[in-house]
Amino acid sequence: MGRCCKCNGRLLCMCLLPCMMTGHLLIYILVSVFVTISYSPPKITIHYIAPGISANSSELASYPLGPFWNLRLEDSALWNQLQHAWDRQYNPILRGNITGIMRKSKVELLPEIENDCVSDCVSRKCSVPRMHGLNSLPEQMKAFISSMHCREYPLLINQPGMCRRNNSSFGLDSPMLIMAIKTQVGNFENRQAIRETWGRSGLVKGESNKKGGLVRTVFLLGRQDSSTGPHPDLKNLLELENQKYSDILQWDFRDTFFNLTLKDLLFWNWLQQYCPTAVFVFKGDDDVFVRTDALLDYLHKRWEEHNLWRVRTNETDNDLDLFVGDVINNAMPNREPSTKYYIPEHFYKGRYPAYAGGGGVVYSGSLALRLKEVSERIRLFPIDDVYLGMCLDRLGLSPIHHPGFLTFDLPESDRGNVCAYRSVLLVHKRNPKQMLTLWKQLQNLPGQC
Incomplete structure (x- = not known):
């Protein structure tokens, strides 16, 4: 009788065990489904409305956050x-x-x-x-x-030999860094100050004096915009400037704020045809100041890290996808009609992708060619920095934030302190006189600080 009871108890346990496991699994599934349905992702605070208006003090951010690229x-x-x-x-x-x-x-x-x-x-x-x-x-x-459908314009002034080896007195195959500066016809002083300071073409030493590289500078221009009022004809002066320096690229389109995006597209076309082996590209405005020696040190470090990674992983065919600047996230279109950044609701809805704003960015030459290719599938947008973010987003890449890109300048109390520039790669903005003064002050910066 006792043995029978023991057998019945074991049989009962064996029968109940699968039922209990099934019940637990059912409860787990129900709880998981309930949690999934009831979960809402944490709300991300919008901290920026292009080009720099706080969302806490404005009603301009009228759209909720959502994916940028959306079918x-x-x-x-x-x-x-x-x-x-x-x-x-x-x-x-x-x-x-x-x-x-x-x-x-x-x-x-x-x-x-x-x-x-x-x-x-x-x-x-x-x-x-x-x-x-x-x-x-x-x-x-x-x-x-x-x-906005127009993407091809004739070159009025070209520099086809800018990156040819037989045009280089340094015996180097291609530039380590090509600096593409967006400027306008009348900004002679800005261009000259850049040539005499941070934008000098030639062999430039790094800040450490151990490594440097061949730097080539080109200035990107369109035609004078006659719609903004009468202007003196500066065509002959521009031709004389180009004869002396051979660093002007000019296309036949109106040089307006909303056409700055065209300069990126047309420069990429030029780069692919005339300078496809440039290792890095700096794209910036003519009112910024760049510590070119420190920038070269940074780029050399990234290049060496990338080459070391390729050797270790045997990924020798992978190019460096580097895009660095002052990155802005969760930006919304500026809906204030009085600003030059105004983007009306009828033209664009949604937020902007992550993009590097302000006066300058640096990216690898191989990425520049990929940006050119992907841009052919992205409609032109009137804010050039945002458009670059759109192209990166479509490539599945994100810009890298670097604290040395000070697109909103140093604190006012530090601007006259030379040692405050030790970690700066770019600062915005500086007029020609300030560029020349700052350039002299920053010579031998490590020794001063």
Whole structure:
């Protein structure tokens, strides 16, 4: 009888054990589903509204955070709809029926805006895409919209031999650093101050005096913008300047704030054709000051780290994807019509991707060529820094923040202190006189501090 009880007890345990395990598993699944449904991600505080307005003191951030790159069609926003059409066109999953997709994109999705001009962009004879509220926009936005499909402009002044070895007295194959400076025709003083200080072309030593590199500087220009008022004709002076220094690149488009993005695209085209082996590129404005020797030290370090990584991992075919600057996250479009950064709701909706703002960034030459390629699938945007962030985002890359890029300057109390510049790579902004003064003060900086 006792043995029978023991057998029955074991049998009962063996029967109940799977039931208990199944019950626990069911409870675990129900709890997991409940937690997943009820979970909401932590809210990220918006700390920046382009170009630098605090969200705590403004009502301009009118849109919630969400993914930047989004295939969801945004109603009434011109850029979003145009980009949506391109996203569908270049989607590899949908390309099997590319004809039908493009027909649908143009006819069904974008009946009010898909009116890309097919006339000559250089002649500037172009019809404006139909857009709600277009007539109420500022002139610079209307001008941008009328030509945002135009990406190719003739070179008026070129430097085809800038990076050729037989043009170098140093026997080097290619520049360690090419500095592409955005400027305007009338900014003679800025260009000259850069040539005499941080933008000198030639063999430049690093701050440590151990390593340096060949630096080449080019200035990126468009045509004088006659729409802003009467200007003296500076064409002959610019030609004389170029004859003396041979560092001007000028294209036949209006040199306006919203056309700064064109300088990036056209420079990438030039770089691919005339200087594809440049190791690094600095892109900046003509009112910044760069500690070029310290920048070369930083770039040498990154280059050596990358080469060491390639040897260790046997990834010898991988190029360096480096993009460094003063990175801005969670930025929203500026909706204040009185600012030059104004982006109306009818043109663009959503937040901006992470981008490096201010007066300058540095990136690898190999990445520059990839940016050129991916830019062909991204609609032009009137803020050049944001557009670079869009291109990076599409490549699946993020800009690297470096605290030495001071695009909003040093604290006022430190600007006259030479030792405060020890960790600075770039500071914005400085006029020509300040560049020359600061350059003299910073000679032999390590010895002074």
